[in-house]
Amino acid sequence: MLASYDLRLFKFGKEVSTDALITTKMVTQSLLSIGLLLLLGRQETFDFISQASYHDLELVGLVSLWSGLAVNCLAPFLQVSGQQAVGPARAQILYASQPLWASIMGFFFLNEQFGYEGILGGTAFLSAMFLAATSEVPDPDCGVQECEV
Secondary structure, three states: OOHHHHHHHHHHHHHHHHHHHHHHHHHHHHHHHHHHHHHHHHHHHHHHHOOOOOOOOOOOOHHHHHHHHHHHOOOHHHHHHHHHHHHHHHHHHHHOHHHHHHHHHHHHHHHHOOOOHHHHHHHHHHHHHHHOOOOOOOOOOOOOOOOOO
């Protein structure tokens, strides 16, 4: 599913400006979220707000602000811009590396250990990343509709 999103993003990222693409995504996502909240969770939301302390509401506001600005605004803007530079195949490799980074952070910050399978899988993934990183960069002006697909 994410791979098809990356291919569509690469295609439409060339046809539509990054600002327009991200703004449309954010507005659509926001309207759908608010609509679903009003449709499915109106009473629960009102109950929570009426019983919540100031600290609870402050925390929800900060989390909502973080989610809105960093996760749903800045990250997609950087993703569209970056993916136009590297192409969907390389972007997919970067996204797929998330479990590897999570396990490395777990090792250093939580003292988690790597098993034999984890070391083998991480080595295989890093080898695949090395092969992908050392391949030729696709020409963004290749003259055909889809250069990298």
